[in-house]
Amino acid sequence: MSQERTEGDLRNTGLSLKHDREWDYEIDRIVEAVEERDAETVGLQFPEGLKRRGPAVTDDLRETLPDDVQVMMSGQPCYGACDLDTYMMRRTDVFVHFGHSPMKESDKIIYVPLFSNVDVFPMMERATEEKLASPDEDPDVGLVTTAQHMNKFDEMRSWLEERGYEVHVRKGDDRLTHEGQVLGCNYASADVDADQILYVGGGKFHPLGLAMEHPEKKVVIADPVNNALTIADTEQFMKQRYASVHKAMDAEQWGVIFCTKIGQGRWEKAQEIVENNDDAYLITMDEVTPDRLTNFGMDAYVNTGCPRITTDDGPQFKKPMLTPGEYEIAIGEKPLDSLEFDTFHGTW
Ligand code: SF4
Structure with a gap:
């Protein structure tokens, strides 16, 4: 039986969303x-x-x-x-x-909140079969997810427990609303007593930061949105960060960005840098983009706002853009091997 298509109908064209989502806009x-x-x-x-x-x-x-x-x-x-x-x-x-x-x-x-209605359990099944240690080998597993899947968190936890795992969860800090929730700048909820963490959610954006923040743990990414199962690998990410730090080592003039967005300001941090470096200049801005910085013509920048702008968009900036911790390495205050992921705590 042939199905009539109206203009704009993207079914079976590969252009439609993988999982048609019916969000509840309340x-x-x-x-x-x-x-x-x-x-x-x-x-x-x-x-x-x-x-x-x-x-x-x-x-x-x-x-x-x-x-x-x-x-x-x-x-x-x-x-x-x-x-x-x-x-x-x-x-x-x-x-x-x-x-x-x-x-x-x-x-x-x-x-x-707009919770996702994607079925997370087929990917969790694959994660337990292919990537996580079996409960006999290592029963301890940390469970984290993003706000979009929070409505399934209790079910996910019970699902793992029924299969013999001891599931470790915690509510990170003030910046996080729920137990087990991670943000792109905060992984405090993964600070649990388990060597393996199961991240259930879309994309690699969150779990990469998670693996950087907890290098001693194996981070299994079960992505039900893109139907992908992987282990977080930070090598490429670290190389990029070290390359930026190296490029910034010769910088004479530094632009220190204070982000004016309500939950992205780290005023004390920005002040501290400027107070201790006569060649550092405080720049306030909301959206941190390459175009907005070009006219300042500084040699390098330190971003005290959203860490993901620095790490994920960093290569798009014409001059090196570092996190506050990376800045300390670039000016020789800290050793190279102290490089770590920039996290953000507290609210406003
Ligand atoms: S600071 Fe960046 S990573 Fe953190 S919640 Fe805001 S947008 Fe997400």
């Missing part, structure tokens, strides 16, 4: 808040990957809300709960942040 909760607060303005902030869904969510809200309630979307880049659009937050009666769990609770903000 429209009812937002509408309730509007009614309760007698709100006239609603601000929506989506992470980059979901901005495209913004108009449809706006339509859903417009259909339900009275005509005189204005709904607007934030066009600011957004990569985490550290990155709230504070301008919008101050100027709207209801402010909704989608896709991240709270870094800090506030009555001003409605967080809509």
